[in-house]
Amino acid sequence: MLxxxxxxxxxxxxxxxxxxYVGEVQEDDQLMHTGNSRVFVYSHLHFDIGHNDKQIxxxxxxxxxxxxxxxxxxxxTGKSHMSMTMSYSVQWHQSELLWxxxxxxxxxxxxxxxxxxxxxxxxxxxxxLVVLLTVFLSIILVRVIKNDxxxxxxxxxxxxxxxxxxxxxxxxxxxxxxxxxxxxxxACVGVGVHxxxxxxxxxxxxxxxxxxxxxxxAVLQAVIICYAISAFVGGxxxxxxxxxxxxxxxxxxxVLAATLVPGPLAMIWTVLNTIAWTHGSTAALPFGTVxxxxxxxxxxxxxxxxxxxxxxKNTSAEMETPCRxxxxxxxxxxxxxxxxxxxxxxxxxxxxxxxxxxxxHYIFSSMWGHKMYTLFGILALAFAMLLxxxxxxxxxxxxxxxxxxxxxxxxxxxxxxxxxxxFVLGYCFYYYFKRSDMHGFMQTSFYFGYMSYMSYCFFxxxxxxxxxxxxxxxxxxxxxxxxx
Numbered sequence: 001m002l003x004x005x006x007x008x009x010x011x012x013x014x015x016x017x018x019x020x021y022v023g024e025v026q027e028d029d030q031l032m033h034t035g036n037s038r039v040f041v042y043s044h045l046h047f048d049i050g051h052n053d054k055q056i057x058x059x060x061x062x063x064x065x066x067x068x069x070x071x072x073x074x075x076x077t078g079k080s081h082m083s084m085t086m087s088y089s090v091q092w093h094q095s096e097l098l099w100x101x102x103x104x105x106x107x108x109x110x111x112x113x114x115x116x117x118x119x120x121x122x123x124x125x126x127x128x129l130v131v132l133l134t135v136f137l138s139i140i141l142v143r144v145i146k147n148d149x150x151x152x153x154x155x156x157x158x159x160x161x162x163x164x165x166x167x168x169x170x171x172x173x174x175x176x177x178x179x180x181x182x183x184x185x186x187a188c189v190g191v192g193v194h195x196x197x198x199x200x201x202x203x204x205x206x207x208x209x210x211x212x213x214x215x216x217x218a219v220l221q222a223v224i225i226c227y228a229i230s231a232f233v234g235g236x237x238x239x240x241x242x243x244x245x246x247x248x249x250x251x252x253x254x255v256l257a258a259t260l261v262p263g264p265l266a267m268i269w270t271v272l273n274t275i276a277w278t279h280g281s282t283a284a285l286p287f288g289t290v291x292x293x294x295x296x297x298x299x300x301x302x303x304x305x306x307x308x309x310x311x312x313k314n315t316s317a318e319m320e321t322p323c324r325x326x327x328x329x330x331x332x333x334x335x336x337x338x339x340x341x342x343x344x345x346x347x348x349x350x351x352x353x354x355x356x357x358x359x360x361h362y363i364f365s366s367m368w369g370h371k372m373y374t375l376f377g378i379l380a381l382a383f384a385m386l387l388x389x390x391x392x393x394x395x396x397x398x399x400x401x402x403x404x405x406x407x408x409x410x411x412x413x414x415x416x417x418x419x420x421x422x423f424v425l426g427y428c429f430y431y432y433f434k435r436s437d438m439h440g441f442m443q444t445s446f447y448f449g450y451m452s453y454m455s456y457c458f459f460x461x462x463x464x465x466x467x468x469x470x471x472x473x474x475x476x477x478x479x480x481x482x483x484x
Contacts, residue, residue: 008020008021008022009021009022012216013047013049013056013059014055014056014059015212015214015215015216016056016058016059016102017216017372018047018059018060018061019061020045020061020062020063021042021063022041022042023039023040023041023042023073023076024039024040024073025037025038025039025040026038026039026040037077038075038077039075039076039077040073040074040075040076041073041074041076041084042063042072042073043072043073043074043084043085043086043087044063044072044086044087044088044089045061045062045063045087045088045089046061046062046063046088046089046090046091047059047060047061047088047089047090047091048060048061048062048091048093049090049091049092049093050092050093050094050095050097051092051093051094051095052094052095052096052097052098052099053099055099056102057095057097057098057099057101057102058095058097058102120378121358123378123381123382123385125354125355125358127385129351129354129355129385129389130355130385130388130389130392133351133388133389133392133393133396136392136396168399168402168403168405168477169481170330170405171330171402171405171406171407172323172478172481173323173324173325173326173330174325174326174329174330174407175323175402175407175409175474175478176319176321176323176325176474176478177325177326177329177407178245178246179245179408179410179411180411181411182242182245182246182247183242183247183249183252183253183256184256185241185245185410185411185414185467186238186239186241186242186245186247186253186257187238187242187253187256187257187260188260188414188460188463188464189237189238189241189414189463189464189467189468190234190235190236190237190238190239190241190257190464191234191238191257191260191261191460191464192418192460192461192462192463192464192465192467193233193234193237193461193464193468194227194230194231194233194234194237194261195227195261195457195460195461195464196387196461196464196465197226197230197233198223198226198227198230199383199461200383201222201226201230202219202222202223202226203376203379203380203383204380205222205226206219206222206376207376207377207380213373213374213376214372214374224293224296227261227301228296228297228300228301228304229300229304231258231300231301231302231304231305231308232304232305232307232308232311233308234257234305234308235254235257235258235304235305235306235307235308235309235310235311235312236308236309236311236312237308237312237464238253238254238257238308238309238312239253239254239257239308239309239310239311239312239313239316240312240313240315240316242313243312243313243316243318244316244318244319245319246318250309250313253309254305254306254309257305257309258301258302258305258306260460261457261460262297262301264453264456265453268449268450268452268453269285271445271449272445272446272449272450273285275441275442275445275446276442276446279442281442283442283446321475321478322475322478322479323478330405330407332405332406332407332408333404333405333406335404335406339400339401339404341412341415344397344400344401344412344416345412345415345416345419345422346419346422347397348393348394348397348416348417348419348466349416349418349419349420349421349422349423350423351389351393352386352389352390352393352420352462353420353423353424353427355382355385355386355389356382356383356385356386357427359378359379359382360424360427360431361431361435362375363379364427364431364435364436365435368431368436368438368447369436386420386462387465390417390420390462390465390466390469391465391466391469393416394413394416394417394465394466394469394470395469395470395473397412397413397416398412398413398416398470398473398474399473409470409474410467413466413467413469413470413471414463414464414466414467415463416466417462417463417464417465417466417467417469418458418459418460418461418462418463418464418466419459420458420459420462421455421456421457421458421459421460421462421463422455422459424454424455424458425451425452425455428447428448428451428452428455432444432447432448
């Protein structure tokens, strides 16, 4: 009986990833009763490299017998210091694989057909979900609202009293009342739109091959550049919405918008980098990289955010609402527990999350496992489905809230749209404990630290989308009836 525990290494040859074994831990019958193990390190690596037109297109690594009389593996059991001879050999061969297909071939070696089939199944699942939601909104909401319009307008022409059945017209004098914490809401919405633009740009540029998404660190670089150059959008949306909410403290509003995303990242990075330094890990960012990121933030992101905020403040008019707001707030009737904000928020995030659940597995595997993600076309389709489902489901829950004569939709729509980020955070725990082999304090800290931040960004981006979907819906339905 022999039980092996393996250790992996990863290196890149001409941007092609290569994974192999560092060594192994063996436990046989003679050592099981003592609880000890034998630890070995492979001392020889053999690289088989395929080339085509003076370009490397394939790389494989194996652990064959080394040349001369060196051992294939060296036992290091119980040794804190020792010297050993490491060796490697390289074999070149002509390959018919084209340079542009070398990453696709890498996936084929990892059972690409099955992976691609699952990807398409996830897209079909998302498409069916979008169709069902569209039909739901078209048949249920549109017909119900149309009947409401007909009843309200006919009653207004005849001068008769209408027995309210839905209740959403009763609160027309309160639905556009400015929300609490308007500065924070406008900053969150502005930053969320900024993140949506960044995500869309990165996916679009990857599909158009503007950058090589399979190159190590290319996607992260694209995210940083796209976020920095699109900071004008975040500043403009923030200041514009803040002006429509009759805000006055412009300076703090812009500062909040500029730091709402980089601020938490800086705090998380400080903690994780300190952990990496104490462990002597190369995962800690060097000082030069930190200074480059700081320079980009101070001299590109911040100025563009302030310029965008100035433009939003000076060009945006007051919010045009179809209904006048009453001076006194209307009392909100009691709401059943299953229609309370926490319950409706979680329900609103479940369907959008189910549209991207399968795709998340491959994204997580490429980020934290030994796999590469190259199917950005499918990712774009999944992303589009996610946006559509988020819009539909947020509008539906906003309408259900209005039926209960609850006019506090501003923050509810933001939390309803962004609640998908809560499910993404929950999936992080599932992936860590059920799908990965990660362990140790440092690896656990890095994983949950950065994934919590990504879930936070998801929350802001989809929350902004849900907010504007509901705002459009509110203006449409209340602008279609006669309000006294």
